[in-house]
């Protein structure tokens with residue numbers, strides 16, 4: 001038997017209702033906030049990611065699915081979406097049509113990480129990106145959107161971390177200070193971090209090796225090095241979060257592993273204390289559009305990890321399954337024939353209808369209706385057809401009534417739609 005590739009997974013029907021719920025909830029919210037959907041390919045030229053994410057990052061060095069296509073071009077399955085969104089924004093000159101763009105995209109990302117529980121090499125994200133706004137209100141609004149989404153999902157225990165990474169004016173001074181802090185800590189740093197120390201010491205904050213983590217506890221804070229403009233920017237973001245009662249923690253080691261971030265960074269963490277992990281994260285990337293050959297336009301965005309969210313919501317899947325409004329139990333060939341027509345008619349009227357083709361006994365068809373969890377069962381046998389009426393049974397109240405066959409579709413659709421609006 002051929003099995004799926006290690007590190008990948010199937011999402012089975014029992015789970016997809018929850019996936020759709022998470023996606024629809026965020027999609028609706030994004031559209032209320034003025035975002036439009038952008039659909040982009042899952043692969044790009046490798047150079048796009050090398051240039052945007054940074055050549056000496058774990059993602060680019062170790063985790064990308066990179067391959068030569070038949071003509072020898074180096075292609076990569078996207079490890080994240082921002083680079084592709086920026087590429088599309090530049091390529092289609094969206095900036096020339098309007099100075100401000102709010103875009104979202106939903107889809108799979110690929111990273112060849114070490115397989116471990118709950119981590120997959122194909123994982124799903126919803127990305128939101130805003131172009132053309134330097135204003136700190138754009139950053140705050142994205143965080144508001146994200147936290148509103150978490151509230152709508154009724155996820156408790158989500159903690160928001162925020163930080164500012166400064167700008168090309170002020171960050172170099174911080175880097176120098178961090179380098180001198182790290183200069184006499186060579187024994188504590190892992191070999192990866194020793195390499196990072198000169199090229200990009202900020203990344204050492206992301207290292208999971210315990211001795212690296214420990215040595216970074218006394219590291220200087222970027223927040224002490226922010227220039228005046230960056231201080232004001234960060235201040236306004238915090239002020240808006242306060243005004244909207246969004247609790248946050250300032251985490252000066254929140255640097256995120258990517259090269260292009262400037263100023264605001266943020267992460268939403270879930271899980272018990274000590275085992276918290278990020279379910280969403282984002283930040284500002286004012287230099288990226290220009291670095292990828294576009295105009296000097298600022299950007300800010302976030303990515304939500306759908307896999308992790310559906311894990312957190314796993315207990316909630318049951319109420320979300322789509323059950324038929326009506327199951328038609330047709331007994332006998334004549335009834336089966338008419339019922340086949342009815343079931344199509346119901347569906348055209350927007351009623352979720354199901355039928356069994358096996359022509360089994362009434363008892364076994366009722367069992368099947370129960371298994372589906374149908375709200376109503378329409379029973380039609382030779383006796384019912386002869387008296388020109390079928391029996392409609394409400395599976396909750398067990399009430400039964402006869403429905404004349406002549407107006408059957410209209411009457412049943414009416415009953416079902418009234419009961420749906422009545423119960424809401």
Ligand SMILES: [Zn+2]
Nearest residue numbers: 167170227230
């Ligand atoms: Zn600055």
Ligand SMILES: [Zn+2]
Nearest residue numbers: 190193207212
């Ligand atoms: Zn390290």
